[in-house]
Amino acid sequence: MKSKLVSLEDAASLIPSGSSLTIGGSIIRRSPVALIRELLHQKKSGFTVLAYPAGFTTDLLAGAGAVDRVEAVYEGLFQFGFSYNFRRGVEEGRIDIRDFSEVAMASRFRAAAAGLPFAVTDALLGTGMAEHNPEQVREIADPFSGRKLHALPAAESDFTLLHGYTADEYGNVQFPVARDADDLDPVMAKAANRLIVTVEKIVPHSEILKTPNLTYIPHTWVEAIVEVPFGAHPLSCDGYYDEDELHMEDYQRRMKEGDFASYADLYIAKPQNHAEYLAAALTPERLLQLSVR
């Protein structure tokens, strides 16, 4: 096995502006936030985002004007309310949004995971999602019964970006036995063409060998692995730390007023690396408060 360990900066450098990105996690949990911040720090833009429920990462990209198109099932920040940047982007015609239901979007990721060109579903019959997106929602007949369904294109993207728990340097990523599985990370990993995973901690390969059933992303699917402790902050990473409610509320106050600039200055432009971000966003005391290990 080959070491795939790289720095956060080098991982972000792999991704050119204009790429399509599948972003994992869910709304305010376990998304690769540090990696998205680094993309913005490197002034990348023009992205297409594919997500299951999109959330904070998509809103950050929208705030920076770095996303042109979103395909997802939801955009919002759960208990913290609306995704203001995304919402403005759509209302002002800057973001091309393609809506899918959960069953429909998951089936698109599963088709990509299986190397199939399209998924079949009857979830979108009669909906506005089918009516307004003839490019991606096509009728298809069951050849056995003649019944009408829809074909949807597989959710293929250039890069898939996930945040995980632990991994070895080869890219074998494991979850803890107690975890929150309310996302599609394992399916997105399987569906990835180029997969970059940030994790809380790199552990020795010998640790991975002890519990191979907990490996949900095997090394052969991974192009780059990055150690980024608190890499999902201000979101939660289940089993590691809770969402940072104070940070999120501060974020929402600024975004509601359309003030992405002040936030970006503090947390994206000024910090030259992840350690500087953590110093800007957290005190040691606060970090310990959020930790649930």
Add this chain to the structure above:
Amino acid sequence: MKSKLVSLEDAASLIPSGSSLTIGGSIIRRSPVALIRELLHQKKSGFTVLAYPAGFTTDLLAGAGAVDRVEAVYEGLFQFGFSYNFRRGVEEGRIDIRDFSEVAMASRFRAAAAGLPFAVTDALLGTGMAEHNPEQVREIADPFSGRKLHALPAAESDFTLLHGYTADEYGNVQFPVARDADDLDPVMAKAANRLIVTVEKIVPHSEILKTPNLTYIPHTWVEAIVEVPFGAHPLSCDGYYDEDELHMEDYQRRMKEGDFASYADLYIAKPQNHAEYLAAALTPERLLQLSVR
């Protein structure tokens, strides 16, 4: 939650002759052998079997002349050689066999799990499986590219029969952290219309609550749950006991000679319950030898 705990006899009584059965496990691992023996003890027959790799259970049914049709990816007994009863059944025209590749058959179970009428695959293009089974392998075009693929009917069956590790009385079935996952049991469980699960051990519900991530079959999918220690014997149950090589070699010696009758008499007809089967097939010393706990 409702208790779904029943006896092996009552579980088998739910299944009428002529049913289609999805049988889990793989070849010589973790199949619901005790339940299949009980079906034969009750003189049920006329079954259609859907499996991933079929193995010992299908060969038992074939030996008793109780199976009319098999849809699977393989029929054999791994290191113990051919599936003689099944083979004779096909060669003598008594068993209608429908062959599928692993990708194709798994896609059929996944379609059934998703409540879709058919699966899409390009695995069977150009094969004899497509040529000889126009009933189940139909051409379908990708509406986006026009590319030719096949549609296969979802692997729907009347009953799904699985053997597992531990469960509570409600039917929440868990695997151990160290396990062999070389099968489709979780997908078959999801795809089930009526699901009967035998397990090595019934544990208190409070045990299940401790590690909910290990529940691979939740209670809402289950109709009946049965405690059958050594319920996969003479096959292995990973983490519990190894395959019984002596028993399997004796079985194969008899089957090679076409002598199902003597085996059935000893192990199916005479034993009036699972305890009597275990007494006929194992000594306490042998049981301890096979155990790997």
Add this chain to the structure above:
Amino acid sequence: MTSSSNYSLNELMVVAAARELRNGDLIFVGVGTAGRAFTMACGIPIAAARLAQETHAPDLAIYWNNLLSPDLQQIPERLTQHYLTTWPTAAQLHNCSDKNDMLSKGRFDVSFDSAPQIDRYGNLNITAIGDYRHPKRRLIGALAQTDHFAYVRRPLILTDLKKRTFVEKVDFITSVGYLDGGNSRAEAGLRPGGPSRVITDKAIFGFHDESREMELLTVHESSSIEEVVSEMGFLPRISDNVSVTVAPTEHEIRLIRDVIDPRKILLVS
């Protein structure tokens, strides 16, 4: 069963919802955002499920946030991630694909849905107000609400009665109710189903068996047919025998206040 004369509208909605639940039901509870939306999407449904378990439906189970059958006797004190991760539950589905399969395979009996736009035929819009491509107000998308109306046997709509919510025709169909009424749902290829009840803060509606129009069934004690109709953007059918919504019993109210939500985690606003 003495009916209580002292109950909140939220409590009435919990009781009305609980009465729609049957023993053995598997219930899909959605994702709520903050405040009133949380109460509608999560608080009232979870309280109703628990109330039904305590009264007539002991074997009922819920799915919430990828937890299948979380122990409703141990509702966590907060709902941040860590409390969800460690909430005692029978199963943490392995990823959302399992939940989606359960939906499209038809394993759910009831779902709770709410929306900023609902029309005469029970179609919902949670996607966009105004023109979809140039919306006046972009909403949250679709989530599984589309899938609920496609696959769940008896979806329940829970929402406050407001003129801007109850509209003649939704701007965008996120969830297909009875589409254009009559047989149009089946003609569009959808499976049998569609919303069963609309439970609001003022009244409860069903859908007429043939025309599939929304139909006023009961009005809460604190309201009137006139008030109900004045809060709607379309005139619903009025059932021939509209009655007063059955009030919660004292036993139900005691269960809600003392057993189910003593810490006011569910019925927050």
Add this chain to the structure above:
Amino acid sequence: MTSSSNYSLNELMVVAAARELRNGDLIFVGVGTAGRAFTMACGIPIAAARLAQETHAPDLAIYWNNLLSPDLQQIPERLTQHYLTTWPTAAQLHNCSDKNDMLSKGRFDVSFDSAPQIDRYGNLNITAIGDYRHPKRRLIGALAQTDHFAYVRRPLILTDLKKRTFVEKVDFITSVGYLDGGNSRAEAGLRPGGPSRVITDKAIFGFHDESREMELLTVHESSSIEEVVSEMGFLPRISDNVSVTVAPTEHEIRLIRDVIDPRKILLVS
């Protein structure tokens, strides 16, 4: 690199197979039944993969029995279930769906396949001899061998050379090689691919770039072109420069005997 003058045919096949493997390859090893079939399906492939790791391909990994990257330095002493369950490995895929997805997504570089019937165009039959519906001999089915030839980049066929194995046309196409030759594979809708080499106990074959006929490339020291052709049910193309199969080096033989398979678990018969 001194070539060894003392090696078994199995050892020669291991070395020939290892030379087809490249650094970084992911290799699918199939299921063997007992005896010679096990040696062909599992023993030689695993030994070849390990030999390649030890020589020129340190980053190569195998998939076997749902183990992804089992540690080939710790091959278990027996292959009963318990030894497979506890074989140290980087990943135990969560169920076979993961493996199937990896196949159809094209994540495998090499597979090892063997069959009782192989034809001129590299099509395999492991399903039935004679008429499919009334077979003279029912075989084992299909397994993933169909999928290997549909999706793996460089499938390798490993089998002993026998007249009844190498037939003009297989009775049943389990795995599509080059179908009827020329462009027929692509015309049937299959992805690019097809078997790359046929490694036997007497010779090694490739497939002609245009006609896609099986083509004799090298003959083992212990055999001859005449013997090879006499063991085949069809006349293969003979390459203009057929050479002697490169013999194992002493180093390779030492590795196989002392490091890779000292307990004779892999090369059993």
